[in-house]
Amino acid sequence: RFLTSRRAPREQPVAPFSYGQKGGTYYFPCQRWLAIEEDDGQIVRELVPVDEAFVKKDSENDGQSLATLGLEQKAKSTTYTVKVKTGDKKNAGTDANVFITLYGSKDDTGIVSLKASKINKNKFERGKIDEFTVESVDIGDLKKIKIGHDNKGNSNGWFLEWVEIDAPSLGQCLKFPCGRWLDKSEDDGAIERIIFPAGLQTTEYIPFVPYEITVYTSNIFGAGTDADVFIVLYGSDGICTQQKSLCLNKREQRMYFERNSVNQFIVELEDVGDVIEKIRIGHKGGGLNSGWHLDHVTVRRLLPNGK
Incomplete structure (x- = not known):
């Protein structure tokens, strides 16, 4: 998921980088964070090039043209939700640094460190499920994974039950069963394993598409909110998306939707068709400063012809 804000509470994300060659x-x-505590928690990103004209236009328009490229970049990449289940055995959890590589029919993701669990602060504990985000350019159909750890820390052995990988833009959710130790003193002593998906546990569904959602909060006293803001998109023939929270956590809820702010999110949702007839946007209330004065919302998506 991409997101930007024109009133970020800290320094701006990484600026455009250019690489010159003959x-x-x-x-x-x-224009995204490389930080465990920000965005999706990734500290390594794959970037795709854009036309030089966008960068020249950006320098003339105070950075606004590149801010609109998130949707086009998202269309060239795939976001994977990776769930990891640690077994419910004695000493099954690990304090080691865990990594994963996804292998597709075209390419692989390279080594990705699983550092920022969306569910648990203390990750890879006995009997727990952790969730991570992995983003990559198109690697094709997912064929296998390699997962392992660096064997560091006081409790470095690990019993891995399974890995589940959901790719909404591909319309696939695959299960990779393991049920083995990754421990130098257990099983065969391996701390890395290559795992193939279980065909009977693969779920297929209609692929999601990326939407660019820009939210404008009004410029009046008390307009901002710290509540959990959500959105639903409606197309023709009664088609609609699931209700989607725009913030990943409470920390983001406190950062965004401030008075007179413009917050942009790139999210993957069900395809409601070429025409969006209406949206439903609101928040779940609760806590202090939950009231919100919304000015307007814009939604943009790429049509099949890339426009």
Whole structure:
């Protein structure tokens, strides 16, 4: 998920980076955090190049043109939700640094560190499920994974029950059963394993598409909110998306939707068709400062022809 804000509480995200070589200059805009405690928690990102014209236009328009490229970049990448189940055995949890590589029919993701669990602060504990986000350019159909750890820490052995990988843009959720130790003193002593998906446990559904949702909070006293803001999109023939929270956690809820702010999110949702007839947006209330004065919302998506 991409998100931007024109009133960020800290310094701005990474600026566009250019790499020059004979025959032209390649521009790789990022405008996202590489931080465990920010965004989706990733500290490594794959970037795709954009046309030089966008960068020149950006310098003339105070950075606004690159801010609109998130949707186009998202259309070229795949976001994977990775769930990892640690077994319910004595000493099954690990304090080691866990990594994963996804292998597709076209390419692989390279080694990705699983550092920021969306569910548990203390990750890879006995009997627990942790959830991570992995983002990559198109690697094709997912064929296998390699998962392991660096064997560091006081309790480094690990019993891995299974890994589940959901790719909404591909319309697939695959289960990778393991049920083995990754421990130098257990089983065969391996601390890395290559695992293939269980065909009978694969779920297929209609692929999701990326939407760019920009939320404008009004410029009046008390307009901002710290509540959990959600949105639903409605297309023709009664088709609608699931209710989607725009913030990942309470920390983001406190950062966004401030008075006179503009917050942009790139989210993957069900495809409601080429025409969006209406939206439903609101919040779940609760806590202090939950009241919100919303000015307006814009929604943009790429049509099949790329426009």
